[in-house]
Amino acid sequence: xxxxxxxxxxxxxxxxxxxxxxxxxxxxxxxxxxxxxxxxxxxxxxxxxxxxxxxxxxxxxxxxxxxxxxxxxxxxxxxxxxxxxxxxxxxxxxxxxxxxxxxxxxxxxxxxxxxxxxxxxxxxxxxxxxxxxxxxxxxxxxxxxxxxxxxxxxxxxxxxxxxxxxxxxxxxxxxxxxxxxxxxxxxxxxxxxxxxxxxxxxxxxxxxxxxxxxxxxxxxxxxxxxxxxx
Amino acid sequence: xxxxxxxxxxxxxxxxxxxxxxxxxxxxxxxxxxxxxxxxxxxxxxxxxxxxxxxxxxxxxxxxxxxxxxxxxxxxxxxxxxxxxxxxxxxxxxxxxxxxxxxxxxxxxxxxxxxxxxxxxxxxxxxxxxxxxxxxxxxxxxxxxxxxxxxxxxxxxxxxxxxxxxxxxxxxxxxxxxxxxxxxxxxxxxxxxxxxxxxx
Numbered sequence: 001x002x003x004x005x006x007x008x009x010x011x012x013x014x015x016x017x018x019x020x021x022x023x024x025x026x027x028x029x030x031x032x033x034x035x036x037x038x039x040x041x042x043x044x045x046x047x048x049x050x051x052x053x054x055x056x057x058x059x060x061x062x063x064x065x066x067x068x069x070x071x072x073x074x075x076x077x078x079x080x081x082x083x084x085x086x087x088x089x090x091x092x093x094x095x096x097x098x099x100x101x102x103x104x105x106x107x108x109x110x111x112x113x114x115x116x117x118x119x120x121x122x123x124x125x126x127x128x129x130x131x132x133x134x135x136x137x138x139x140x141x142x143x144x145x146x147x148x149x150x151x152x153x154x155x156x157x158x159x160x161x162x163x164x165x166x167x168x169x170x171x172x173x174x175x176x177x178x179x180x181x182x183x184x185x186x187x188x189x190x191x192x193x194x195x196x197x198x199x200x201x202x203x204x205x206x207x208x209x210x211x212x213x214x215x216x217x218x219x220x221x222x223x224x225x226x227x228x229x230x
Numbered sequence: 231x232x233x234x235x236x237x238x239x240x241x242x243x244x245x246x247x248x249x250x251x252x253x254x255x256x257x258x259x260x261x262x263x264x265x266x267x268x269x270x271x272x273x274x275x276x277x278x279x280x281x282x283x284x285x286x287x288x289x290x291x292x293x294x295x296x297x298x299x300x301x302x303x304x305x306x307x308x309x310x311x312x313x314x315x316x317x318x319x320x321x322x323x324x325x326x327x328x329x330x331x332x333x334x335x336x337x338x339x340x341x342x343x344x345x346x347x348x349x350x351x352x353x354x355x356x357x358x359x360x361x362x363x364x365x366x367x368x369x370x371x372x373x374x375x376x377x378x379x380x381x382x383x384x385x386x387x388x389x390x391x392x393x394x395x396x397x398x399x400x401x402x403x404x405x406x407x408x409x410x411x412x413x414x415x416x417x418x419x420x421x422x423x424x425x426x427x428x429x430x
Contacts, residue, residue, distance in 0.1 A: 035305065035309065042305075043301065050288065050292040055284065064296065068303055071304045072307050075308055154283050157280055157287075173284070177284045177285055177288075204248040204252065204277060208248065
């Protein structure tokens, strides 16, 4: 644990120095160098940002765009970045706000459009079509049964996560999936630290009840067949 | 383990486990009960398993190729931020006609409007003046009925009687050229009135 926190501290120091350097280069007008230095920060936080956006938006393409927007916005607002706050916390806040804006826009859009897009995206058995394509490619990985079980387990977890209220989901993802402390999650989401802990507690309890082994979900293929025959 | 049995023995449930997991710290019962320790271990694994599954799911959506493409796209967009937006110029002719002329056209329009307003105003003034003149002339030419009634028995002759012959002769005199050299030419020119008077 101490090794992890030491690594985190070192990573944050590196972030802080990179962010300061980019700010200074921007102020000098050396934009090419500033971009080059900023690319370090992008490379370091890209994957984590992608995960957060994906859990918010549940769509890889939209999450990709949200991450891009957040990095571009962070770069242009870097002069207003205060060094006393870790870069990842500041950046995650920008990302979350962008994701929330996208969710709002999507909700507005879906109010006016027919739900055809969701039907197409969900594929035949409720698994996104995008994934189906990648899964059809032959691989040397786990057996088909294992792959099916893993996929099913992930689908159930994703569904359960999607059923959580937005704040509970955000807190759970940030604190448990991304490993941020309550204080950091509080800074990212603008919630109180105690509220963050309450949301986390409720999220776990709800997930526990949603994913209880007493109500096992049938594999999607079985449900799909039943739906076709009935 | 049933809920009743758990309560009887003071074992911890999911709620307590979730609280312990969220807030940390210890529990006196958990420290002494091997069964609850095992269950808490299982609970811990379950929560951690969810985190791992979610991470794996997201990582699968973002492959290395996708991340590289994303990085390149971000670099392109950042580069684009520093270049000011390009404004596409219109063709020269179009600009000359539209942009160059618009100023002149505005002035011409304003001058035409001002001329129109001045013309209408002047016309109105002239009309007013003419009507005032005619009103001043009217009492001398027209014998009012009221006056005639007021002076019953006495007929007031008009100071000047207006008849068609006088008007026509005035008009003819006005139409005749005032330059002496043009008079013979005028005499040669047939008049419409003469033509009309000639018996058919």
